[in-house]
Amino acid sequence: MPRPPRLLPVRIIGDAILRQKASPVGAPDDSLREFAADLTLTMYERDGVGLAAPQVGVSKRVIVVDPHWSKDGRSKQPVVMLDPVIESSAGQTETEEGCISLPGIYANVERPNWIKVSYTDLEGGRQSLELEGYHAVVIQHEYDHLDGILFVDRLGTIARLKLKRRLKDLERTACNGENFLRTD
């Protein structure tokens, strides 16, 4: 029997792990499935529509998304993606983005409006999806985390300057949780 999922501490901007390139995971096993359940629980508890493993201190290529979930209303439909690859993208859209690792920071970000993404599911099968609009934006945001990129990196110079002081304040107070890769 898998253990019940647990809430993981979220890393805040300023934490070095958010800037690392995460490693591929390959074929899923039970411990990875347990981790995916922890990541999913943490996303919902922090009111996120997506969360990437580096945000909980695990530098592996795992993301979970549920773009249409909202606290009151829709049922939960999380999709866990292992080793996702954005195969192609097209179009352009601008969306106000936020991030659990940058509390209180919101800004409009331009990204492609359409993507084709492939990923390994929790049973080990390779899947492919074509998505547009908000759903495509959420996956691109989470995918960026796997390469050490935060949404504020994608802002123009002026928008970034406006946020500079608040980002510096956040970085100063970044809390470093414990490393959850440790299993012993």
Ligand code: NI
């Ligand atoms: Ni984020």
